[in-house]
Amino acid sequence: MSLITELVARIQAIAEGLPTEAVRSGADHLETASQALAPVADGSSSTLPGQALAHFTEALTHLLNARDHLGRAHNLVLLYAATLQGEGWVVPPPRHHGNPFNARYEDWVRRENGGPPDREYLVIRGRDRAMFDAVRTDRRGDVLVHVLIDAKGKYAQFIDKTTGDFHSWWEHAQNSGLPKMLETALRHVRAGAGRPVEWWCAEREFAHLLNERFREDRRLLGRIRAVYRPKPQE
Numbered sequence: 001m002s003l004i005t006e007l008v009a010r011i012q013a014i015a016e017g018l019p020t021e022a023v024r025s026g027a028d029h030l031e032t033a034s035q036a037l038a039p040v041a042d043g044s045s046s047t048l049p050g051q052a053l054a055h056f057t058e059a060l061t062h063l064l065n066a067r068d069h070l071g072r073a074h075n076l077v078l079l080y081a082a083t084l085q086g087e088g089w090v091v092p093p094p095r096h097h098g099n100p101f102n103a104r105y106e107d108w109v110r111r112e113n114g115g116p117p118d119r120e121y122l123v124i125r126g127r128d129r130a131m132f133d134a135v136r137t138d139r140r141g142d143v144l145v146h147v148l149i150d151a152k153g154k155y156a157q158f159i160d161k162t163t164g165d166f167h168s169w170w171e172h173a174q175n176s177g178l179p180k181m182l183e184t185a186l187r188h189v190r191a192g193a194g195r196p197v198e199w200w201c202a203e204r205e206f207a208h209l210l211n212e213r214f215r216e217d218r219r220l221l222g223r224i225r226a227v228y229r230p231k232p233q234e
Contacts, residue, residue, distance in 0.1 A: 086123070088121070106151040125190065130190075148188065152199050185214065185220055200227050203228075207226040
């Protein structure tokens with residue numbers, strides 16, 4: 001099944017699942033509420049009918065239900081448009097950021113580079129799919145360069161203050177920690193297909209140690225760099 005065929009099928013499924021009855025019921029409740037308020041509006045009654053509020057509340061419930069379904073369709077269209085083009089802004093899947101600062105830092109990095117709120121930049125190359133928090137175009141000499149950017153917030157907690165290096169348990173973790181982060185770096189580089197990749201870091205010492213690790217891996221050397229970019233104090 002082609003991407004277009006699958007997109008059409010999934011959009012159709014959402015369309016068929018749209019609660020049209022809910023939309024109709026919402027409209028009916030609004031109409032009933034307006035009729036209940038008519039005597040107050042024309043001055044023939046000074047008593048506000050209690051059932052009007054109940055009808056307004058019911059109408060809102062129905063219409064919000066319908067809106068949520070439309071939101072699913074909108075997100076799906078963004079995802080498939082990016083998939084077909086090989087990249088684009090999409091609605092990211094829910095994720096746990098750990099420290100709340102990390103989510104705020106991602107938002108700041110995105111704004112600093114002119115990205116849309118609540119979106120991430122999906123890049124697809126072959127089997128590699130990578131999500132970035134921002135993207136910008138730089139002029140380097142006579143050439144326009146597309147720079148792919150990811151945000152790294154509070155990570156200095158994984159640095160041993162005694163040695164100045166990463167904690168051993170984080171650097172050599174299984175399926176997490178630094179190994180997982182370096183896997184992400186490699187995926188970013190492969191998906192970038194020659195475009196420079198920058199990881200903006202909120203903490204100077206973490207950026208420094210990341211760059212040391214990047215230089216040690218010939219697959220990453222010169223293709224990705226960590227940049228210290230502190231977020232202004234709120």
